[in-house]
Every structure is written in structure tokens, then in C-alpha cells.
Amino acid sequence: MRESAANVIIIPAKPEAAAQQTVKRQLRVAAYCRVSTDDEEQLTSYEAQQNYYTDKIMTNRDWTMAGIFADEGITGTSARKRPEFLRMIRMCKQKKIDIVLTKSISRFARNTVDCLNYIRALRALGIAVIFEKENINTLEADSEILITMLGAFAQSESESISANVRWGKRQAMREGKANIQYDRLYAYKKGDDGNPRIIPEQAEVVRSIYNQYLTGASLRMIKERLESEQILNVAGNPQWTITAIRGILTNEKYCGDVLLQKTYISDCISRKVIRNTGQLPMYLLQNHHDSIVERKTFDAVQTEMARRNAGKSPSKKKAPTGLTSYASKYALSERLVCGECGTLYRRCTWSKGGKKRVVWRCVSRLDYGTKYCHNSPTLDEEPLQRTILAAINSVMSKKDTLIRQITSAMEMEIAPVPGESMSLADIEHRLGKLNGQTRKLVAEAARTEDSSAYTSQLRGIVNEAAELKEKRAFIQERRQNDALAAQRIEAATVALGQATACISQWDETIIRQLVDTVKVHSAEKITVFLRGGIQVEQDMI
Structure with missing residues (x-):
């Protein structure tokens, strides 16, 4: 047991320490502003935002300038593409900023997920983001629900703008307006009329590439020949890549056509470029400009490329996948x-x-x-x-007889499909009638309480339409194969006619x-x- 009571010692307060706590230091305030295009009107707005925030921060006695962060001509749908925005976030994490001012949520981010993630990260650091237009301070309790709603509206606005831009571009494609990137297009430059104009010396290189490929040269052999002759590529360098040569051999512009919408943007947020393999319609502008190679030569190269790509490797040991790499030096x-x-x-x-x-x-x-x-x-x-x-x-020695045999073989190869009584035009006409009948039956069924009487009729129409579509696809494929067969045999006939x-x-x-x-x-x-x-x-x- 304790024999004496506990001793209490009183430590007096320090008035000067309390005075120090009451002295407020100035808050370090940064401003973020952004414009999404490079046109003159937007740039004026960009400068006006910088001047406005500089004046606003410097005239407030409680604030001190922590920096003006401004991204110029950059989209707000992705933070990764805004270097100044990311620099500002880094400074916030380094505790060099207390408050961030910005005009509106749409200026801060048009991506709802990005917007909320960054606001939450800054709030966890005790840093407020003040949106002037919406009058929201992110450190206040009810701010997140408002920010979520307004951020969603900003993203929806971006998606709407993106949809309008896509519609405009596709409408231009339907009207035959082509936007060609000349900086990556070999042998063409933009003419005075806005259309591609041939560069003669480079056009000869393109023709030689096509001729070499059709005579059996591999892409690597063509590359070695171009580099050995010190022929410059589109960038003005003597080093060629197999990808560039393949691009020349598969680019429809060299036969005078332009194929539009070969790729598309997945969405306005990720902006991922996806190759169009049938997800969206394409638009082919035939005879758009002067060609460098004939169309039949271009088609022959595509056929030969498909044949090589479909080749099977004779050696499973050297090619476990079974596919061969065409690099044959010997016929x-x-x-x-x-x-x-x-x-x-x-x-x-x-x-x-x-x-x-x-x-x-x-x-x-x-x-x-x-x-x-x-x-x-x-x-x-x-x-x-x-x-x-x-x-x-x-x-x-019997060349004329040989050519007649080839012509006969060609006629047999492209003979009409036996048993086919309907042409493509007949099929399209019948499909149009079936579509009209479907719409009529659906409208009648909607007006009646019991629509079961129309079910069997609709099922019959759907089945007939499916059969017609299969038949259409078969005829189209057969026609394409016939055209390629005719090109191959015609090439052989010409070769025989020219041979000694x-x-x-x-x-x-x-x-x-x-x-x-x-x-x-x-x-x-x-x-x-x-x-x-x-x-x-x-x-x-």
C-alpha cells in the first residue's frame, strides 16, 4: 500500500505559443486552366484565364501564388495527355499546394472516373479543389455527390461532341471527301487541287516493288535491293522496313482508290485506335486520283500476298505453328x-x-x-x-495451241455456278419485298390483342430471308474467286505469249x-x- 498521497505538479501555459498558433500563414493557391483546341478564339480564352487567376490569387491577402498550370489545345477526356495537370498533382502530393482553383468541372476533367479519383486523392491530402462556376469546395461534406453528377454531365457532353464529330466525318466519307495523310504517303504529294499528285521518281520505285513481288521476290529481298541501291524512303532515309514495303503493296491509293474508315476510335475516353475488320462500314472511292500501278496489278499482288500468307510450312520442326514465312529465293x-x-x-x-x-x-x-x-x-x-x-x-513449240488450252481452262474455271437460277439483283429484290412484308405484319400484330396468328408467317419470312442471304454470300464469294482465277490465268497467258x-x-x-x-x-x-x-x-x- 502507498503510504503517501500522489504529488501533483502544475506546468504553466506559455502565452507566446498560443500567439504563434493564432498567426495564420498564407495558403498556397494554384490555378488550373485548359482549352481543348488551338484556334485563336480559344487561345484568347486561355490567356484570359491565366490573367484572371493571377490577379485573383495575388490580390487576396490570405493567399500566395503556388503556380498557374495550363494545358493548351489538349483534350480533357484523359489526364495522361495533360502534362501540366499531372505536374500540378505531383506538387500537391509534395505538399506544396493547399488549394486548387479551376473554372468548372469540365475544365478539370471530362472523364467522371478521373475527376473523382483525383479529387478524392487531393481531399485525402487535405487539399481543396474549388470549382468557381458550380460554387463547390471539395472539402465540404456534400461535395462528392454534386461532383459525381456534374462530372457525369461533363463526360456526357464530351461523348455527345465526339458523336457529332464522328457523324460529320462519316457524312463526309459518304459524300466522297477524303482526308489523306501525305507525310506518310510515299510517291504522292498534295497537288494544287487538293488531290494526290504523283512524284515521278518515287512512282518508279513503287512500280519496281510491285513487279519484283509478282515475280516472286520476298519482302526481305525487296528491302535489301532498295537499300543496296540507296533509294530513300518516305522520311528521306536509305533504311527501309518490311512494314513500309508491305504498306506500299497493300495501299489501295497506288491504284487510284481511297478506302476510308480503315480504323476507328473506340470511345472518346480511352481514344484507342482499332482496326476496322467489319465493325463499321468502309467507303471506297474508286478512281479518286491518278494511279501509279494498274488495278489488275494491284489485285494480282493482293492475291499473291494472300496465297503466300496461307502457305503451309513443309517442315514442322522449323515451323511448329505450321505457317510458312515466305522468303523464297528459288522458284x-x-x-x-x-x-x-x-x-x-x-x-x-x-x-x-x-x-x-x-x-x-x-x-x-x-x-x-x-x-x-x-x-x-x-x-x-x-x-x-x-x-x-x-x-x-x-x-x-506449240504456243498457239497452249494459249487456246489456257483460255479453255479459264472458261471452265469461271463457268456459272450450276443450279443457280437467281442473280444477285433477284435476291436483293426479293429481300426488299420480305422486309416490307415483315414491317406490315409487325404493324398489324401491334394493333391486335392476339399476335400469335402472325408468328408462323413471320418465322417463314425470317427463314426465307436467311436462306437468301446465304445464297447471296455464296454467289459473291464465287464471283470474287472467279475474278482472281481469271487474273491468274490471264497473267500466265501473257507470259507465254511473250516468251521465246x-x-x-x-x-x-x-x-x-x-x-x-x-x-x-x-x-x-x-x-x-x-x-x-x-x-x-x-x-x-
């Missing part, structure tokens, strides 16, 4: 086929005793030995080339144009299939 790399297992042959160089021997071998034999292909022969290159030339020359009666030298370009496939039956016999369906059996020389 036979994609034409010489094993008669036993159907796999392509590959060119190999053997070295023995300082001597080199070039041969062609079945890829299956190279990768797996005799597991899948047992008897495919190894062929020396020179005798193989002489044999193929002999097969070609055997039919070149006897080809004495091996030429990779001619082989690519004339030969479709070479099948190896044995070490003594091959079959050469020419374009157009002509085939020649030939003994090895």
Missing part, C-alpha cells in the same frame, strides 16, 4: 513436290573434299529420315533444271510465271504442271 522452293508423301523439296548444299554439290531433297526425309517418306530421290540441281526447261520447251519458242537459260522469274508445280516420281521421271492445267511428263536428263 522451286515452293513448286518442287515429292510424289510419294506430297511434301515440298528443299535446296541443300553438300560439301565434300572441298567440292560443293547443290541438290534438292524432300523435307520429310531431311526432318524425319525414312519414317514417313521411304523412297524419295535426291536430285542434283543442274540436271533437274535442264529437265524442267525441256518440259517447258516441248510445249512452247525455246528457253535456253534458267530464269527464276519465267519459272514462277509459267510453272505451277513439279512432281518428283523417281530419280528418272518428273511431271511438270504449267499454269492453266497443262502437264508434261519428262524423263530426267
Whole structure:
């Protein structure tokens, strides 16, 4: 037990400390202002906002200037694209600002999520954001509900403006108005009439790229040729990329057309650019300007590119996905086929005793030995080339007959689809009638209490319309395939017409144009299939 009472010591107050607490320091006040476009009227408003806030802060005895943060000509839908706004937030986190002034919520952010996140972060730091137009201080208790509503209105306004801009652009597309980016367009510049004008020296480069590709060159081979000849790209540099070359080969502007809405913006908040693969309509302006390559040449390149992209790799070991990368320097790399297992042959160089021997071998034999292909022969290159030339020359002496056979094959390939009695025009006319009947039945059903009587009729119309749409798609696909087949056979016919009666030298370009496939039956016999369906059996020389 304690024997004495607790001793209480009184510590007197310090009047000077209380006086120090009553001295108020000036609040560090920053202002944020933004304009979303670069036009003169908006820039005047931008300067006016800066002057206004400078005057407002400096004339208040309780405030001191912490900075004017202003983003000029920048959208308010994303904070990431506003460097001054982000700098202001960093200074707030460093406790260098006490109050942020801004004109309105729409000036602060047009994205509701961004707006609330930043306001909450600043409020957690004890920093107030004052919106003058709405008369809201974010440190007050009921401010968040108002900010949420007004922020949503600001975002809705942005979405409405974005929708109006999109509508205007698409309306311009429908009217055939094209907006072309010339800074990235090779071989064209903006003419006095506002349309693309050809740059002659660059146009020759474009034509050579198309011709090389059609004669079998890969994109990498074209790149190496351009760089070896020190040809400058669109930026004026001698280094080319495969992407740039592919862009030239797939850009419809080089055949005089303009395809609009190839990409679109997902929404006005994220502003992500998405490739249009059918989500929205596209608008093709044909014969919009002078072309550099003929349309049939452009179409032939697209067909050849699709054929290469769809190719299967002969070697599963080297291409586990099964897709091949087209970089064939030799025409036979994609034409010489094993008669036993159907796999392509590959060119190999053997070295023995300082001597080199070039041969062609079945890829299956190279990768797996005799597991899948047992008897495919190894062929020396020179005798193989002489044999193929002999097969070609055997039919070149009858060139006129050969051309007639190709024409006949073309007529068979693009013959009408058997059993089809309706044309595309008939199908469209019938679909229009069915749409009218549907609207009529729906209107009648709406006027009656019991609409079950119309259900079976509507179901019949829907089923018939679905069948017609399938038939329309089939006919359209068949027509497209027929057009591509006609282009291929026409190209082969032209090549045969220009070729001499006897080809004495091996030429990779001619082989690519004339030969479709070479099948190896044995070490003594091959079959050469020419374009157009002509085939020649030939003994090895």
C-alpha cells in the first residue's frame, strides 16, 4: 500500500505559443486552366484565364501564388495527355499546394472516373479543389455527390461532341471527301487541287516493288535491293522496313482508290485506335486520283500476298505453328513436290573434299529420315533444271495451241455456278419485298390483342430471308474467286505469249510465271504442271 498521497505538479501555459498558433500563414493557391483546341478564339480564352487567376490569387491577402498550370489545345477526356495537370498533382502530393482553383468541372476533367479519383486523392491530402462556376469546395461534406453528377454531365457532353464529330466525318466519307495523310504517303504529294499528285521518281520505285513481288521476290529481298541501291524512303532515309514495303503493296491509293474508315476510335475516353475488320462500314472511292500501278496489278499482288500468307510450312520442326514465312529465293522452293508423301523439296548444299554439290531433297526425309517418306530421290540441281526447261520447251513449240488450252481452262474455271437460277439483283429484290412484308405484319400484330396468328408467317419470312442471304454470300464469294482465277490465268497467258519458242537459260522469274508445280516420281521421271492445267511428263536428263 502507498503510504503517501500522489504529488501533483502544475506546468504553466506559455502565452507566446498560443500567439504563434493564432498567426495564420498564407495558403498556397494554384490555378488550373485548359482549352481543348488551338484556334485563336480559344487561345484568347486561355490567356484570359491565366490573367484572371493571377490577379485573383495575388490580390487576396490570405493567399500566395503556388503556380498557374495550363494545358493548351489538349483534350480533357484523359489526364495522361495533360502534362501540366499531372505536374500540378505531383506538387500537391509534395505538399506544396493547399488549394486548387479551376473554372468548372469540365475544365478539370471530362472523364467522371478521373475527376473523382483525383479529387478524392487531393481531399485525402487535405487539399481543396474549388470549382468557381458550380460554387463547390471539395472539402465540404456534400461535395462528392454534386461532383459525381456534374462530372457525369461533363463526360456526357464530351461523348455527345465526339458523336457529332464522328457523324460529320462519316457524312463526309459518304459524300466522297477524303482526308489523306501525305507525310506518310510515299510517291504522292498534295497537288494544287487538293488531290494526290504523283512524284515521278518515287512512282518508279513503287512500280519496281510491285513487279519484283509478282515475280516472286520476298519482302526481305525487296528491302535489301532498295537499300543496296540507296533509294530513300518516305522520311528521306536509305533504311527501309518490311512494314513500309508491305504498306506500299497493300495501299489501295497506288491504284487510284481511297478506302476510308480503315480504323476507328473506340470511345472518346480511352481514344484507342482499332482496326476496322467489319465493325463499321468502309467507303471506297474508286478512281479518286491518278494511279501509279494498274488495278489488275494491284489485285494480282493482293492475291499473291494472300496465297503466300496461307502457305503451309513443309517442315514442322522449323515451323511448329505450321505457317510458312515466305522468303523464297528459288522458284522451286515452293513448286518442287515429292510424289510419294506430297511434301515440298528443299535446296541443300553438300560439301565434300572441298567440292560443293547443290541438290534438292524432300523435307520429310531431311526432318524425319525414312519414317514417313521411304523412297524419295535426291536430285542434283543442274540436271533437274535442264529437265524442267525441256518440259517447258516441248510445249512452247506449240504456243498457239497452249494459249487456246489456257483460255479453255479459264472458261471452265469461271463457268456459272450450276443450279443457280437467281442473280444477285433477284435476291436483293426479293429481300426488299420480305422486309416490307415483315414491317406490315409487325404493324398489324401491334394493333391486335392476339399476335400469335402472325408468328408462323413471320418465322417463314425470317427463314426465307436467311436462306437468301446465304445464297447471296455464296454467289459473291464465287464471283470474287472467279475474278482472281481469271487474273491468274490471264497473267500466265501473257507470259507465254511473250516468251521465246525455246528457253535456253534458267530464269527464276519465267519459272514462277509459267510453272505451277513439279512432281518428283523417281530419280528418272518428273511431271511438270504449267499454269492453266497443262502437264508434261519428262524423263530426267
